[in-house]
Amino acid sequence: MxxxxxxxxxxxxxxxxxxxxxxxxxxxxxxxxxxxxxxxxxxxxxxxxxxxxxxxxxxxxxxxxxxxxxxxxxxxxxxxxxxxxxxxxxxxxxxxxxxxxxxxxxxxxxxxxxxxxxxxxxxxxxxxxxxxxxxxxxxxxxxxxxxxxxxxxxxxxxxxxxxxxxxxxxxxxxxxxxxxxxxxxxxxxxxxxxxxxxTRTADCVVAGYRVHKSGPDAIGSLLLGLYDDAGTLVSIGVIGAFPMARRKELFAELQPLVTTFDGHPWDWGGASETRTPRSGEGSRWSVGKDLSFTPLRPELVVEVRYEHMERTRLRHMAQFGHWRPDRTPESCTFEQLDRPVAFDLDDIVPGLR
Incomplete structure (x- = not known):
């Protein structure tokens, strides 16, 4: 060439x-x-x-x-x-x-x-x-x-x-x-x-975390969930952009909420000792990356900023807004989300599909 x-x-x-x-x-x-x-x-x-x-x-x-x-x-x-x-x-x-x-x-x-x-x-x-x-x-x-x-x-x-x-x-x-x-x-x-x-906002349940690559005492990302119509807490994505000092503070703050997988809504690994991500949680960009997580009692609510959803997942990583102690976890449902009106791709580029 x-x-x-x-x-x-x-x-x-x-x-x-x-x-x-x-x-x-x-x-x-x-x-x-x-x-x-x-x-x-x-x-x-x-x-x-x-x-x-x-x-x-x-x-x-x-x-x-x-x-x-x-x-x-x-x-x-x-x-x-x-x-x-x-x-x-x-x-x-x-x-x-x-x-x-x-x-x-x-x-x-x-x-x-x-x-x-x-x-x-x-x-x-x-x-x-x-x-x-x-x-x-x-x-x-x-x-x-x-x-x-x-x-x-x-x-x-x-x-x-x-x-x-x-x-x-x-x-x-x-x-x-x-x-x-x-x-x-x-x-x-x-x-x-x-x-x-x-850019939109949503109130989400924090139900787990992954540790940061720098060490076991710093938060890498927080796992977010929303309740569907059946009352199931659905994993929708993560927030993970924090200053290093805040990562360590978050780790200490979240320890009282650490729980076991028994009865946790995201016990994707069943009865095994090592819980692995459910289907759809894996990373195609970081093959072999450890995506296991520490479960938290789903009691914390956080307001996040996001761009848009693709089905039941955040298309991009959300951004931390602030804690919402005034919201109950059960009130964090998909109904709060702003859904755009459907638009046909053929009206943008004829013949695209």
């Missing part, structure tokens, strides 16, 4: 801002795997956010890139899995699997799509030094005739339309809106774009 921009390339990043800024190019924020695709004839490489290749996990996209992308190009975008009910990040995570046979099976059962939003190189030309406005125009010309599963993301300079996208597209599983300065060059691994994401 010989291209003017060679792998690996760290993608250009965005910093979070509270409101959509004026005077930019606006795009939906896709919820998938950020990827930079390199094509030189039949040679294809799919780079990831951490600059490691993901080519082997998406054989159906490799074939599509050979058919649809310009013969020599470097394209920045997002790998997603689109369904009738929106984006499916859980299905996307399952694609990162060591067994080639399973990857092949999943590529046929849950095929992925690629949504392009920047052009880094075309032919022999390095475009990273050009303003984004020029790169966007070249992207539309170069990939405008691509067929599914390769798409070009919608973009607009109309801030009112961007605000409407922000409100409406969440119902299809999108993350928010990205604002890109029209004069900006492509700067790998630099936060020079802006992202505007939804």
């Amino acid at each position: 010989r291209l003017p921009v060679m792998p690996p390339v760290a993608p250009m990043l965005a910093k979070a801002v509270p409101a959509i800024p004026a005077g930019a190019s606006y795009e939906p924020k896709w919820d998938g795997f950020r990827s930079i695709v390199f094509r030189d004839g039949d040679e294809i490489e799919i780079g990831s956010r951490n600059e490691k290749p993901m080519t082997r996990y998406f054989p159906e996209l490799v074939l599509a890139f050979r058919d649809e992308l310009p013969p020599r190009c470097v394209v920045d975008g997002e790998i997603i899995i689109a369904t009738g009910s929106g984006l499916d990040f859980d299905a996307l995570q399952q694609r990162i699997h060591p067994a080639a046979s399973r990857v092949k099976m999943l590529s046929e059962a849950t095929p992925a799509s690629f949504v392009a939003f920047d052009l880094l190189a075309l032919g022999d030309e390095d475009l990273t030094g050009r303003p984004f406005g020029e790169r966007r125009s070249m992207l539309e010309r170069a990939l405008g005739s691509c067929r599914p599963p390769v798409h070009v993301t919608p973009a607009t300079s109309d801030i009112e339309l961007a605000r409407r996208w922000f409100e409406e597209f969440e119902g299809a599983g999108l993350d928010g809106v990205v604002a890109k300065p029209l004069t900006g060059t492509y700067q790998p691994d630099k936060r020079v774009m802006f992202k505007i994401k939804h």
